[in-house]
Amino acid sequence: MLMIVSETADKIKSMEIRGAGRIARAVAEALRDHALAVPARDPDVFRQEMERAAAMLLATRPTAVSLPNAVHVVMAGLDHAKTAEDARAGVVRRADDFIRSSQHAVEQIAQFGASHIRDGDTILTHCNSEVALGCIIEAHRQGKEIEVFATEVRPRNQGLITIRTLNDAGIKTNFIVDSAVRSFIHDIDLVIVGADAVTVNGAVVNKIGTAQVAHSAREARVNMIVAAETYKFAPRTILGELIRIEERAGSEVLPDEIARTLPHVTVRNPAFDVTPAGYIDLIVTEKGAIPPQMAYVIIRDYLGWGIDEFHLAFGPAGPNGDE
Secondary structure, X not given: OOHHHHHHHHHHHOOOOOOHHHHHHHHHHHHHHHHHHOOOOOHHHHHHHHHHHHHHHHOOOXXXXXXXHHHHHHHHHHOOOOOHHHHHXXXXXXXXXXXXXXXXXXXXXXXXXXXXXXXXXXXXXXXXXXXXXXXXXXXXXXXXXXXXXXXXXXXXXXXXXHHHHHHHOOOEEEEEOHHHHHHHHHHOOEEEEOOOEEOOOOXXXXXXXHHHXXXXXXXXXXXXXXXXXXXXXXXXXXXXXXXXXXXXXXXXXXXXXXXXXXXXXXXXOEOEEEEOHHHOOEEEEOOEEEOHHHHHHXXXXXXXXXXXXXXXXXXXXOOOOOO
């Protein structure tokens, strides 16, 4: 019965499905399809099956906040349902609404982000962000003459997807290794990246190497914009919960057959890093552009989580149960 969910979970774990927005939509689709496939007529049994599916998806990528936010939104369709059919309809409706709003958010962010790109700008982007690329491509579509520097993004080489997308859009692009950012930063007018998570204090969790890009940009006085849908903001950071940085298999960096010959070497492979709010000039969302210090407003007003709600949901011990 969990085949649909299991397949999606495996694709997210293996990064066949990658990018926070794409992951969130895939999760919503999997929960919707699972709800339609569950034959249960008893509402309690239906809820148990949906919670099993949600738990399987939540275990896949610990850093991508879009994933638990998508699960939270879709699973709220179970609330107040008195029959299995009501619950099923609620899950399907909320999943479809989430997918639709996510796709619309990308378009809205592209419009807002493009307005911050000037004619003649040279832009640096890191990793493969659907929304960051949307801003760049929309600026090009508006007739602005722009040039892009795109990083390789080791060890999974997501930069290859980025340069194909930019090339297909007809945008002049330079492909550089991650460690060359400092060498080219004085040729850059603007940095635009995506986000996997935004914390309550405006710090941004994104692909490993983003913090180094931000540091170089700040040193060179180059503005840095983060493009992020509101569902990438991390509500639980209100109570001080830290976002766990996923560390992936060392074999992505060094093949196992080589690693076995180096018994004293441990390969460390964090997938993400944290960029302080002070290195970020603007966060562009589908609700508009905000300074990073206003991240709490997004969490409170658009995700519907405030400090009071968290204490009601988790008690004074917080979401981890720690005092």
